[in-house]
Amino acid sequence: MSIKIQVLDNILQMNDSFAEENRRIFKEHNTFAMNMMSSPGSGKTTILERTLERLDPSQVAIIEGDMQTTRDAERLERFGCQILQISTGNACHLDGKMIHDAAKELDLIGVRLLVIENVGNLVCPAEFRVGEDAKAVVLSVTEGEDKPLKYPLMFREASICMFNKIDLLPHLDFSLEEARENARQINPQLKFLEISCKTGEGLEEWTDWLQSKMKG
């Protein structure tokens, strides 16, 4: 299987050179680029809806990655920020080249925050840098405390971990403390937020964090 490994290495190298070029473009525009990742259905798009209610749409652009459908992009259209949809077809993640092509379509002048919503997948997206300044991982509390241990690369790569759907905690056997402990084993620097898009809990802290990065 050495040819497989060689080809994979080449793919990752090619990916990294696009990612570096993307990063140069984002830096040049003073745009904070955040790669948002999670399992399918953890609530990335709903968090983005609640986020866009709280930010100036002219300062935000979104790249939506989905294998199929444009549903997520449609949900965000009403906020009036720039949105670009990437349909990956069979590809299970976004890569540097896709983001490079997308960035060329966006007008980044004045855009302080670019959110890249990745394909719902806790595995493959973590392997592909896209030129982001930070990776955010969303973990729905319905998914169990063990996920950081079972999907360590994702939690190692992330700067911030959002425990989402905490309004459901009274109905679940889920310990936030155990989940945090598991995640800290993988990544002691990881910052945690506890979010509910239903009650609004944690959203102010989240947008404060984003705004501090947008000014940076």
Next chain:
Amino acid sequence: MSIKIQVLDNILQMNDSFAEENRRIFKEHNTFAMNMMSSPGSGKTTILERTLERLDPSQVAIIEGDMQTTRDAERLERFGCQILQISTGNACHLDGKMIHDAAKELDLIGVRLLVIENVGNLVCPAEFRVGEDAKAVVLSVTEGEDKPLKYPLMFREASICMFNKIDLLPHLDFSLEEARENARQINPQLKFLEISCKTGEGLEEWTDWLQSKMKG
């Protein structure tokens, strides 16, 4: 990128030849092999716990696929059936070769049901046949009704779809009817079950379905 496509074709061809050989082995032993797939944290292992309480452990074998940790296999050990753990490392799915190697380690004589619990990932596992008789997809109702449309290959390949964690429905905005309708658009033959491992709802129907296959 044509070399990438060529290598991928070769990988899938090699995979299929292992899958066919696996299928021959399962058929020879009169073993019904089920490939169980879902997003991370949809509840595959908990469903298996409830399933193993209801079946004769001498007739069941389990192959547990995880990137890291042996937690799921440990959770199932107490039931006394044969369990084999595959640690995939960085691989985001099980493939025919992994199952071929695992099957050689199992004693399939008298085993009527082999459950292959795949890596938690709604994308990549659907692309790799492992020699199974049926694929089962578990969708937690916390993940949203749109998942069949967003991850169509998984729902097209599956024979049975388990809507899990239905005890949480009163706390969610989730329509089972809409989810079924979305899944039927992708796969009109798909059989549906509604499951709660907390209340036990749907588990009898599920084990009845399995037992009908084990006798077949």
